[in-house]
Amino acid sequence: MKKLKAVILGYGGRGSIYGDYAADLHPEALEIVAIADPNKKRQNFAAEKHKADNPKIYNDWKEIAAQPKMADFAVIATQDAMHLEQALAMIEKGYHLLLEKPMATTPEDCKKIVEAAEKKGVKIIVCHVLRFTKFWYTIKEILDRGEIGDVVSVSHFENVGNLHQAHSFVRGSWKSAAESSPMILAKSCHDTDMLQWLIGKECKKVQSFGSLTHFCKENQPAGAPHRCSDGCPHAETCVYNAQKVYLDDSLWYKGYSFGKMTNEEILEELKTSRYGVCVYDAGNDVVDHQVVNMEFEGGITASFSMNGFNEGGRYIHIFGTKGELHAVMGEATIDVYSFETREHTLYELAKIGEHINAGHGGGDIGIMDDAMKYFNDEPASKGICSARTSYISHLIAFAAEESRLTGKVIDLEEYSKNLL
Template identity: 40%
Template sequence: MSDHAAARPVTIVAIGAGNRTNKYLEYAVRHPERLQLVGVVELNDIRRRAVAEKFGLAPEQCYADYDRFFAHPLPADAILIGTPENMHFDPCMKAIEAGYHVLLEKPIAQTLPECCRIAEAARRKGVIVGVCHVLRYHPYFVRIKEIIDSGELGEIISISHLTAVGLDRATHGFVRGMWRREEVTNPMLISKSCHDIDFLLWLTKARCRKLSSFGSLRWFRRENAPQGSTERCIDCPLESRCPYSAVDLYDVRRDWISNFDVPEGSSLDEVIRRELREGPYGRCVFRCDNNVVDHQIVSMEMENDVTISFAMDSFTLGDQRETHIRLTHGEIDGDERTLRVKSFRGRKERVYDFSPILGTPFHAGADLNLIEDFVEALAHPGERLRTAIDHSVESHRICFEAERSRLTGQTITLERDEYGLKC
């Protein structure tokens, strides 16, 4: 690190103290000499107090809302924004205008013009804005990138890529949970799959020329509710055989409960039972107010003539990404567990086993690698951040245009503009 960075750690304020923020702040726990949390902004009292206690923050370093923080800002190098998606744009713009560097959880914002305004403001103010696209830091996806960039398999011809969302993740987050309504957060493609589009652009080093998309909210709708089912799983006579049971997910299997806040004096068991009786996560999946798609496909033609087929599907027990890349001298096939690399000449094959890191914390270290890259970029002025804002605007543009295609049935031609892909 530079002499400046060696003299003191990079200082950061967290706006939003949910699950993702706490994952990223683990870097400050492990490397306090490199990154120091000096403030937290969080409306939720339980989460704000937890972060304050963990990092030894004084009351004057803790804020309940970001407007109050920006009215009386703390000295810091950067802001980490981990708020809900509909609260990304405003605090990000305020942080940029105040001269902070920013690390912004994906997606950037709720509209393409908002994404572009953040990029423009960052350029004008000369600050770094990084977007948390962790796939660029994950060992499995980095290995794919390295193999392609080595040139050993020639040039890419086509890519087939699937995001298997996983039934539990889908019902928890996109049917019952925070991301269920696109006007509150974003369309499903932006909320869940902008990572994937960013990864595909990273591989191809090309802009998208045209695209088309299809998909719908096919299944999780009131008219598909089984006869005899009820508004809540805990009261439903069909619960014992329903694959979408909230009772089974939260109370029996104890999955997807990490975001359930436990107030002082209560137990996790009490919180779960209360949620099943009264909260949004106890609702029948067919009787929620969700409107995001539960399956979608996107077809893309890139400017270098590479074709890409992307699919997102909720109806699977898998919770992984599957990628098949066809090149002029071989092919790559992987599912995050195993990566197979095949050469046409000699029919040689080598296999990489990533199963030992499956399910390991912090996305197999990708979360921490991302924070380290951000810290390094701040410590070394002029050093390029792998997920800088100008990388990410193009992937978001594709997602927004794909949604336009899905809604209109049109094939969309993407005109060139200043927000081109920069790899």
């Protein structure tokens, strides 16, 4: 297989994960030729990490976009609101894209990206990393083999985790729908994609309810200041105390957001950083719980619940005409019950899969393995899909938000026809 070249736009949490593939895992398969990020710490980190490739480092993605095409594909790993402009510019230059989800923040903008890519003939992989995990891939294969017959109904949960909710959707980059995107898109376009992929049929109708009820000002404990560092009287007991959460090595939030900073540096940074703010006074507006009901072609129903009041993790229950499947992602087990034999078959993925403990259940590596094949025009796994397929599963999430806000059941065909 030909060694590929890539440029990375945005070397934050996600951009650096994709960069790791070239730097640490498969330098024989991928070379990073340029990286753009205005953050000097990230630039230095990138230069050190990729010193074998010696990529050019830029302050702004536009400096790469302004030059003649220099790589096979571009990784777009900046914040959600930047994706549209970057995707259109890089498509125009003829780059294939590894595009972080969400593709863009409105259905119209997602459509523009898909249409531009189709017109130019470039490929886009939207980073729906779960498709590339052993866990979800195995479920897909079980369904495709017909082990539980025809799917009739699905019940799916995304337990965001209370600390993840606080970190990303109360304090972090996705706290405001206007600045990033509605939480059902930002967090759960993975899940609408997964449901569409597993069921293998078109989603017809969507209905949703949800709101922000806990992480708001009314629940701020008496006497709590705006910042945890300002002498909060609840510091000892509050599970969201930033000065504890971000010093805890057992939680991923520390490394993801503060890199290699020392504890002293983190404490200093928390005095001004968004992550140092009280979770009950953070000015956030996205939901902390939302449910979505869906009807797919052939009357298949699916119900989905996303909320932040749990330890975290996804689980799914799929009901078929010949059996049922119950799977818990964190435990890496899939239990299939057959109506014919009245017996359970337990798939233990740690035994049959690799990368199970890596990021996103192995999906962060799995997607790159497949990207190398797909962008090389080699056969890839069934996790790969067209940009249009990703766009349609994004539409389910956008329609859910529309339903939540309007109280209406959304007919997806009509919804999509009415987009500009």
